[in-house]
Amino acid sequence: MDSSIVISGVNKTFPTPHGVVVALQDINLEIRKGEFVCLLGPSGCGKSTLLNAVAGFSLPSQGLIKVNGQAVTQPGPDRGMVFQEYALFPWMTVAQNVGFGLEIKKLPKADIRSRVDALLKLLKLSEFSERFPRDLSGGMRQRVAIARILALDSPILLMDEPFGALDALTRRSLQDELLRIWSELGKTVLFVTHSIEESIFLADRIVVMTYRPGTIKQDIRVTLPRPRDSASPEFNKLKRDLSELVSSEQARHEDAERRALTTD
Amino acid sequence: MTEGSQRFKGVLLILAILGLWETVGLLGWVNAKVLPPPHAVAIKWWEYLAPQQPYDPDSGSRLTWLLSGELIQDAMGSLYRVLAGFIMGTLLALPMGLLMGASRQIHQLCNPLLQILRPIPPIAYIPLSILWFGLGNPPAIFLIAIGAFFPVLMNTIAGVQAVDGIFLRAARNLGASRSTIFLRVILPASTPYILTGMRIGIGTAFIVVIVAEMIAVNNGLGFRILEAREYFWSDKIIAGMLTIGLIGLAIDQAMSLLNNHLLRWHRGLEH
Structure with missing residues (x-):
């Protein structure tokens, strides 16, 4: 029993003024413990919807999601989520943000303190522990958000385009950092992105999704050795293949947008 | 233009107006009974402030004696009413x-009633408050509580409704219970709105106290300036008005300090 996340027969529909949108259709996916999986696709392909369903924020209309053998019915600290918008609590200092999950678990103050200190050190945030989020850059904030989730010691990390709002250099250094943490701590990671390069750089498996209805178009295992070199011919071959897969979905997405605007 | 020289110009304007006012009096252009010159107001203000009896060690400490002046007694009376009414109104409005902000059902239930009551100015409750509570502090505090209640209530509702859903999702993801989310997320996230409401509320309370004192009680700054009118003491009226202004300013400054302290995490601080 080494599956971490099992998604079987999941459908998700949303009612809208223009009719029912099928966001997810017949999704079946099995993720092993310690695997790093990227969900890749254009916006509107349902990759965030799928992530939110695993997180328990918005349950599937049909089908079942199991995490470590338990059906998902609500959000929980066993599936830590990192949001693109950081979602740090601005009224808490960096240390308070990182320790909040432990406070909720009612750990003794001294334990929280030492755990938080260790995590801040791991993410090179120690000197900012008493600062408020507004004093930090985007990259620093996302480090804090990652530390906050790691504090929970959850076996699964869910990441919703976590580096999408960062500049290229910061993004790259956080990707390195994430890989280091992932290999050190052996977490299962489900990572949503629309960046092909990011997915090749990070993932063991890349799950390409189609635009409405959101289905799994292809499930690709990445076997390139780590650390991955984005200049290598193998990297670029995979990048070209994925580009083709994604761009036809992107074209459908743009078509749909254009139609929606002209019929309005 | 430096800030220092701007502030200096502000002081200069006040001095210029005082000078003009004094000159108008000196030249006899206006009757001193109608508009007394600033120096007469200053003298009266001092008399009003200073203790009325010479110091007598038998009747109490020196501090009590220093605070026995009519102005200080009036100001303390007014402040007591403002604080009592404000605290009462806020304690009702906040929960x-x-x-109402957190529950759509409770909002739908209470909102129509509130929308009908809200436009009624606190002053309009004067007759009823006297019928219900008689004269003295109770009707005044009741009116002030009404004055403070609505601004705090409306802003608190708006504050809770404006809490970004992502904070709630992040908290649920960390395993927070409903009560933890309420106390540790919704409450702090809506403090900027709540404090704005409290600032407006205490301003309203200060307006209402002056009116209430003119009608229901026989001390306090509002009572005193109305009393002074009956004796045609225009210097005392103006001295009382200036005191009201200074205390109002002090209250607002205190609220602003509290604001800056509680919201030191917040972007775009008010000063």
Whole structure:
């Protein structure tokens, strides 16, 4: 029993003024413990919807999601989520943000303190522990958000385009950092992105999704050795293949947008 | 233009107006009974402030004696009413606002009633408050509580409704219970709105106290300036008005300090 996340027969529909949108259709996916999986696709392909369903924020209309053998019915600290918008609590200092999950678990103050200190050190945030989020850059904030989730010691990390709002250099250094943490701590990671390069750089498996209805178009295992070199011919071959897969979905997405605007 | 020289110009304007006012009096252009010159107001203000009896060690400490002046007694009376009414109004408005902001059902239930009551100015409650509570502090505090209640309530509701859903999702993801989310996320996230409401509320309370004192009680700054009118003491009226202005300013400054302290995490601080 080494599956971490099992998604079987999941459908998700949303009612809208223009009719029912099928966001997810017949999704079946099995993720092993310690695997790093990227969900890749254009916006509107349902990759965030799928992530939110695993997180328990918005349950599937049909089908079942199991995490470590338990059906998902609500959000929980066993599936830590990192949001693109950081979602740090601005009224808490960096240390308070990182320790909040432990406070909720009612750990003794001294334990929280030492755990938080260790995590801040791991993410090179120690000197900012008493600062408020507004004093930090985007990259620093996302480090804090990652530390906050790691504090929970959850076996699964869910990441919703976590580096999408960062500049290229910061993004790259956080990707390195994430890989280091992932290999050190052996977490299962489900990572949503629309960046092909990011997915090749990070993932063991890349799950390409189609635009409405959101289905799994292809499930690709990445076997390139780590650390991955984005200049290598193998990297670029995979990048070209994925580009083709994604761009036809992107074209459908743009078509749909254009139609929606002209019929309005 | 430096800030220092701007501030200096502000002081200069005040001095210029005082000078003009004094000159108008000196030249006899206006009757001193109608508009007394600033120096007469200053003298009266001092008399009003200073203790009325010479110091007598038998009747109490020196501090009590120093505070025995009529102005200080009036100011303390007014401040007591403002604080009592404000605290009462806020203590009612805050939990109600949090509930109405957080629960759509409670909002739908209470909102029509509130929308009808809200436009009634606190002053319009004067006759009823006297019928219900008689004269003295109770009707005044009741009116002030009404004055403070609505601004705090409305802003608290708006504050809770404006809490970004992503904070709630992040908290649920960390395993927070409903009560933890309420106390540790919704409450702090809506403090900027709540404090704005409290600032407006205490301003309203200060307006209402002056009116209430003119009608229901026989001390306090509002009572005193109305009393002074009956004796045609225009210097005392103006001295009382200036005191009201200074205390109002002090209250607002204190609120602003509290604001800056509680919201030191917040972007775009008010100063």
